Amino acid sequence: MSALPPADPRLSIAVIGLGSIGGAAAGCLAASGRYDVIACTRQPLARLTLEAPHGTVEVPLAAYTDPAQIKNPADWVLLCTKTHQTESAAPWLTRLCARSTRVAVLQNGIGHVERVAPFVGGAAMVPAIVYYNGERLAPDRVRMRQGADPDIAVPDDAAGRAFAALFAGTPLRVALNDDFATLAWRKLLINAVANPITTLTLQRQAVLRRPDVQELCGKILDEAVAVARAEGVRLAEDEPARAMATLFTFSGELGTSMYFDRLAGRRLEVEALTGAIVRAGERHGIATPLNRALLILLRAINDAMPDGLR
Numbered sequence: 001m002s003a004l005p006p007a008d009p010r011l012s013i014a015v016i017g018l019g020s021i022g023g024a025a026a027g028c029l030a031a032s033g034r035y036d037v038i039a040c041t042r043q044p045l046a047r048l049t050l051e052a053p054h055g056t057v058e059v060p061l062a063a064y065t066d067p068a069q070i071k072n073p074a075d076w077v078l079l080c081t082k083t084h085q086t087e088s089a090a091p092w093l094t095r096l097c098a099r100s101t102r103v104a105v106l107q108n109g110i111g112h113v114e115r116v117a118p119f120v121g122g123a124a125m126v127p128a129i130v131y132y133n134g135e136r137l138a139p140d141r142v143r144m145r146q147g148a149d150p151d152i153a154v155p156d157d158a159a160g161r162a163f164a165a166l167f168a169g170t171p172l173r174v175a176l177n178d179d180f181a182t183l184a185w186r187k188l189l190i191n192a193v194a195n196p197i198t199t200l201t202l203q204r205q206a207v208l209r210r211p212d213v214q215e216l217c218g219k220i221l222d223e224a225v226a227v228a229r230a231e232g233v234r235l236a237e238d239e240p241a242r243a244m245a246t247l248f249t250f251s252g253e254l255g256t257s258m259y260f261d262r263l264a265g266r267r268l269e270v271e272a273l274t275g276a277i278v279r280a281g282e283r284h285g286i287a288t289p290l291n292r293a294l295l296i297l298l299r300a301i302n303d304a305m306p307d308g309l310r
């Protein structure tokens, strides 16, 4: 990690989506007392309580529920919705972004910049990989769990360094990395097995330890790794085994976000994970039959949800 420059005084930071990830990020930034944090939500919010490893804090927030209430562009925007909610957040981005604004995308998957760039009017963008765990306990209460350093990884460029500076002195540890694509694919590999398998079996991560499921996961990962390599991503020879080893460091009692979304009857974040692998395979003429089968089944779950589900 490079040395961090001091943060600018009283920057305005708008956080779109005060869910598990956005709530934790907004809570950490607001608790620093250094920024004007603006919450862009779908439900009114007077305050936010963050339960974090270092303690529980209650922070005041300026919260808006209608993009028309935004009068000025923000210095920073943190987009923290699920990937399939990006388009619905476009009215917020339009109001909040000027050319001087920086937009960080805290979402899973790959192609963060391509997904969000159409809505930010030329603002500089920071794709971010999130490693911390967030859990929304109530609309105004979020629990944050931290694992190994870092909590967030961003590219080692000017915008990435500015993003890291924002969080300097907060509990969230941001790492700069000069091979962001590899990190994004490594995270995608983990998500590409853990999320679909737990969601389709409706079992927590212990199901991944079954020998037959492990074998299936290995084959799903082999397909994804072949696609990633065709995309020019530098993955290790034993990447599938590494991904499984990482998964086995997590407790079998843990669920996954897709599993919890299915239990809650929420739309599944399918296209940015398994969908991204299948589409990249198509671009490179690489067959991905197992990932395609998972995609069909997950889409069928999404399509069976009542209209209007978010």
Ligand SMILES: NC(=O)c1ccc[n+]([C@@H]2O[C@H](COP(=O)([O-])OP(=O)(O)OC[C@H]3O[C@@H](n4cnc5c(N)ncnc54)[C@H](OP(=O)(O)O)[C@@H]3O)[C@@H](O)[C@H]2O)c1
Residues within 6 Å of the ligand: 016, 017, 018, 019, 020, 021, 022, 040, 041, 042, 043, 080, 081, 082, 083, 085, 088, 089, 090, 092, 106, 107, 108, 109, 130, 131, 132, 133, 134, 135, 136, 257, 269, 310
């Ligand atoms: N949770 C984790 O531990 C974790 C870890 C790593 C990466 N990620 C990734 O981080 C991203 C965010 O996930 P999450 O777990 O934080 O999801 P989440 O808990 O579902 O939060 C998403 C939030 O976005 C809000 N939202 C959706 N559309 C909106 C709109 N148009 N305007 C304003 N707010 C809107 C939702 O509002 P409502 O409350 O109205 O639904 C919700 O509060 C995902 O890509 C996920 O895969 C999550």
